[in-house]
Amino acid sequence: MASSPPVVLTIAGFDPSSGAGVTADIKTIAAHGCYGIACIAAMTVQSTQGVRRVEVVSAALIAETLEGLASDMDIAGVHIGMLGNADAVRAVIDFLKRKKLPNVVLDPVLRSSSGTALIDDAGRETLISGLMPLADVVTPNVDEASLMAGLAVTNHLEMKGAAEKLHRMGSRAVVVTGGHLKPAVDLLSFFQNGELYQEELRGEHQQSNSTHGTGCAFSTALACNLARGKGLIKSVMEAKAYVAVAIARGQAIGKGVGPVNHLFHLDEKSNSFER
Ligand code: PXL
Numbered sequence: 570m571a572s573s574p575p576v577v578l579t580i581a582g583f584d585p586s587s588g589a590g591v592t593a594d595i596k597t598i599a600a601h602g603c604y605g606i607a608c609i610a611a612m613t614v615q616s617t618q619g620v621r622r623v624e625v626v627s628a629a630l631i632a633e634t635l636e637g638l639a640s641d642m643d644i645a646g647v648h649i650g651m652l653g654n655a656d657a658v659r660a661v662i663d664f665l666k667r668k669k670l671p672n673v674v675l676d677p678v679l680r681s682s683s684g685t686a687l688i689d690d691a692g693r694e695t696l697i698s699g700l701m702p703l704a705d706v707v708t709p710n711v712d713e714a715s716l717m718a719g720l721a722v723t724n725h726l727e728m729k730g731a732a733e734k735l736h737r738m739g740s741r742a743v744v745v746t747g748g749h750l751k752p753a754v755d756l757l758s759f760f761q762n763g764e765l766y767q768e769e770l771r772g773e774h775q776q777s778n779s780t781h782g783t784g785c786a787f788s789t790a791l792a793c794n795l796a797r798g799k800g801l802i803k804s805v806m807e808a809k810a811y812v813a814v815a816i817a818r819g820q821a822i823g824k825g826v827g828p829v830n831h832l833f834h835l836d837e838k839s840n841s842f843e844r
Contacts, residue, residue, distance in 0.1 A: 575796040576642045577603045578670075579789060580635070580661055581650030582611040582623075582678070582687065588781035588828030594648060594789045596831035600811070601793035606642065608634040610661075611653035611687075617781060617823030619683040625653030628660040635664045646672035646796030648789045649704070655691040658700055665703045672795035675704035676788035677713050682781070682826070693717075702739030706801070708788040709735075714745045725754050729767050732758035736765075744805055746787060748772060748812075757805050768802070772809060779819020779827040786829050787812045 577598045584590035591607040598605030610631055614622040638644070647670050652658050665673060677696055678687050688696065697717055701707055715722040718731040718738075722745070732743040735758075742759035753774040758767045790811045794804035815829035818836065822828055830836075 573604075575603045575645035575793070576606060577601075577646045577648065577789075577793050577796050578606050578608065578635075578638060578644050579648040579650065579792075580608045580610055580631075580652070581648070581785070582613050582653065583609045584613055584615055584782075586616045586781075586823065586828070588617065588822075588826075589785045590651065590782075593782045593785050593828065593831060594650065597786050597789040597811075598793055600832055600834060601790060601797070603645070603793045603796060606638055606644075608638065610657045611651055613651075613687075615681070616825065617827055618825035620681045620685040620687070623653060623685070623687060625657055628656040631657055631660040632664065635660070639664070639668050639670070644668075644670050646670075646792040647674065648792040649673070649675045649700070650785055650788070651678040651687045652692060652696065653687065654689045655695045658688075658692050658695040662695075662699045662703060665700075671705075672792055673704045673706075674788050674792040674795065675700060675707045676784055677701070677707060677709050677717060678784070679713050679716055697738060701735070702741075704740065705795070706742040706744060706791060707735065707740045708744045708746060708784070708791065710746045710748075710784055711750065714743075724750070725756060725769055728754075728756040729758070732756055732767065733765070736760070742801060744791070746784065748783060749774070755805075755809065757802065759801065770806065770809060772813060775813070775816050777816050777819055779816055779821075779829055781826045781828045782831075783812055783816065783829055786815055786831060
């Protein structure tokens with residue numbers, strides 16, 4: 570019988586340079602041995618040198634795509650990235666409320682690393698009030714955590730405060746990523762038996778020009794690990810380890826900030842398909 574790997578859905582933007590967005594997410598999902606499916610919520614014009622333009626897909630097209638996929642397949646995990654505006658966010662909220670899918674990871678994409686807004690103000694508010702409470706885990710970087718919580722987030726103590734505020738605003742579990750802080754540290758925060766559990770996860774800060782797409786790769790890897798039935802802590806640790814290797818094994822692509830190497834495990838394998 571044909572095998573059936575876990576199906577992981579990514580709802581995100583399209584980055585034509587494939588460092589971030591749905592095409593990058595499909596690579597991450599494949600690297601985790603899962604089957605990737607995608608709903609494009611927004612188009613971007615960008616290269617490794619930055620984002621030039623954003624156009625959001627209609628809410629009706631997003632809703633129809635999601636409906637078609639969910640009625641056809643058993644979805645084991647969902648990754649949500651760039652959504653663009655409030656209509657797109659509402660389409661995703663409506664979908665999640667009706668389908669009640671497992672292992673939903675929300676990467677609250679607000680801006681590109683070059684500073685371009687990837688969601689409008691109304692979209693950000695709807696994402697925080699309506700979408701964040703529907704996700705099992707939310708994965709803001711320090712800048713996103715700061716904007717969402719309305720607090721400064723520059724060190725691990727402030728990360729803890731921001732995570733607590735995000736819990737009060739409705740998030741179940743939070744990973745604040747601080748890979749570019751020195752020392753590099755992420756914070757995992759969630760409630761267990763009514764008690765707040767917060768753990769600092771230290772990493773090595775890597776000086777690298779292959780860092781485009783780290784947030785997408787981390788949150789998508791997390792969704793895959795959860796979809797495989799790994800617990801939250803193990804899923805977060807393994808997603809961190811995956812991204813660290815993907816950065817370390819980065820390839821020189823483009824003239825700007827290059828992508829992480831999502832498929833580094835293929836480097837060791839033969840790229841010949843002769844039988
Ligand atoms: O890294 C955030 C991000 C997510 N999704 C898309 C993007 C970007 C950054 O440029 O383009 C589609």
